[in-house]
Amino acid sequence: MTFLDDLDRGLLDLIFPRDCAVTQEPMDEGSRLHLSDAGLALLPRIFDPRCFTCGHPFDGWLEGERTCPHCLDLNPAFHRAICAFRAQGPVRTIIHRIKYEKSPYLANDLVAAAIQDIAFRRHLAGSHLVPVPLHRSRHQDRGYNQAERIACALAQNIPGCQWSPALLKKYATASQTRLGREERRRNVAEAFEINPANSIQPDVRYVVIDDVLTTGSTLHACAKTLRDAGALWVDAAALAHG
Numbered sequence: 161m162t163f164l165d166d167l168d169r170g171l172l173d174l175i176f177p178r179d180c181a182v183t184q185e186p187m188d189e190g191s192r193l194h195l196s197d198a199g200l201a202l203l204p205r206i207f208d209p210r211c212f213t214c215g216h217p218f219d220g221w222l223e224g225e226r227t228c229p230h231c232l233d234l235n236p237a238f239h240r241a242i243c244a245f246r247a248q249g250p251v252r253t254i255i256h257r258i259k260y261e262k263s264p265y266l267a268n269d270l271v272a273a274a275i276q277d278i279a280f281r282r283h284l285a286g287s288h289l290v291p292v293p294l295h296r297s298r299h300q301d302r303g304y305n306q307a308e309r310i311a312c313a314l315a316q317n318i319p320g321c322q323w324s325p326a327l328l329k330k331y332a333t334a335s336q337t338r339l340g341r342e343e344r345r346r347n348v349a350e351a352f353e354i355n356p357a358n359s360i361q362p363d364v365r366y367v368v369i370d371d372v373l374t375t376g377s378t379l380h381a382c383a384k385t386l387r388d389a390g391a392l393w394v395d396a397a398a399l400a401h402g
């Protein structure tokens with residue numbers, strides 16, 4: 161399905177010249193297929209200082225490691241999370257297209273933009289990436305898992321990175337979109353399990369990958385599943401902070 165998606169897109173590119181996903185202007189030649197330099201400049205990046213735990217930006221300068229109101233009650237099973245963008249404006253639009261509008265190919269360009277953030281790239285270097293899984297039924301409906309597409313693109317572009325579908329989702333859960341913080345946490349608390357095709361190595365640094373970090377509940381539940389299975393060091397990362 162992934163190959164066919166990309167093949168379809170490639171055939172369409174020949175017939176209809178590509179426009180930038182942000183500016184809607186025709187694309188110039190370059191390494192990115194759907195994100196122009198002008199579009200890249202409009203993405204709402206997160207800069208330091210940012211929360212050590214969830215990656216949310218702080219306004220102003222702070223010294224030392226600090227947590228923020230977004231993750232004060234989270235007490236996450238992951239050590240540190242980082243995000244490259246705020247889930248606003250064009251980043252929100254691109255992620256919506258990746259997830260809900262059959263445009264998984266846009267993940268490659270958003271990943272290419274994200275790893276221009278040196279802190280984001282360093283956080284992932286040399287790690288084993290584990291995408292947040294979709295339940296089998298949703299995976300079949302969508303045709304792909306956007307977190308897998310992101311993890312795959314990251315692993316292809318960051319030295320020493322690899323990825324595997326080390327987690328499975330045991331049952332379908334209600335969409336997190338309209339749930340509050342505590343409801344989100346309960347909704348996904350026991351939803352994940354280790355993929356029996358994978359073994360968890362205590363000496364490997366795992367990084368759980370998702371498209372958006374909102375409350376951190378999903379990344380926490382995934383990290384807890386990995387740690388309960390013996391992983392000693394689990395971090396997290398998302399392209400955007402909601």
Ligand SMILES: [Zn+2]
Pocket residue numbers: 211212213214215216227228229230231232
């Ligand atoms: Zn935080």
